[in-house]
Amino acid sequence: MTTTHFILECVDCGHRAPMSGASGACPRCNSEWQEARYDYPAFGTTLSQVLPHRAFDLWRYKELLPIRNPSNVISMGEGGTPLLHGYNLGLMLGRPYIYVKDERQGPTGSFKDRQASIAVSAMKENGITEAVLSSTGNVAISYSAYCARAGIKLWAFLNSAVPSDKMHEVALYGTQVVKVTGSYDRAKELAAEFARQRNLYYDKGARSIA
DSSP: OOOOOOOEEEEOOOOEEESSOOOOOOTTTOOSSSEEEOOHHHHHHHHHGGGHHHHGSSSGGGGGOOOOOOOOOOOOOOOOEEEEEHHHHHHHHTOTTTEEEEGGGSTTTSSSHHHHHHHHHHHHHHHHEEEEEEEHHHHHHHHHHHHHHTEEEEEEEEEETOOOHHHHHHHHHTOOOEEEESOOHHHHHHHHHHHOOOHEEEEGGGGGOO
C-alpha cells in the first residue's frame, strides 16, 4: 500500500478531512471544490532520495497522488514528456529561454492522459465499473483509452462541434458515444442527467477527485 500524505480542504467552508471515495464533495457543505493539503515534512526528505531511482513518468510521484493501492494504477507510460527549447520562438519574442513541454508524446497525444491515468485509477480503486463524461474531444479520447485498459465501461457525451475523426477514435476504444446537438454546456447537462438516472459515476474533470 502507498501512504498518501495529504488531506482535503474545502475551498468554500474550510472543512478538512481525509479523502473518502470518488465523489469529491465536501462532507460538510457538499461543495465540489477542494484542495489537497500536503504534510511535506512527513515525506519530503524520503521522496527526494527515491525519485532518482524511479522511472521518469507520472507515477514516480505516487506519494502525492490519490491512489493507495499500487495494484489499482492504470498507466500507459504517461508523463515524462520532453521539454524542448523553443529557440526560434524565443528569437521572435525576444526571450531566449523559452521551453515547450511536448505533451504530444503522451499515449493518446494529449496532456489529458495525465488526468485520465489518475482518474481511471481512482475509479478502479473505488470499485467503479461504469462511468459517464462530457467532452470536446481530447478528454474523451484519453479516458476511453484508459477505461479500455481498466475494463471500465464509458459513456461519452460529445457535442456536435467535435470533429468526426475524434468521435471515431473514441468509439474505437469501445466507448459508447452519445452525439449531442448543441453546445458543450448542453452535453454536460445531458451527461449529468444520464448518470443521475442510471446511478452511474459522472466524472466532472477538474472538480472530481477521481
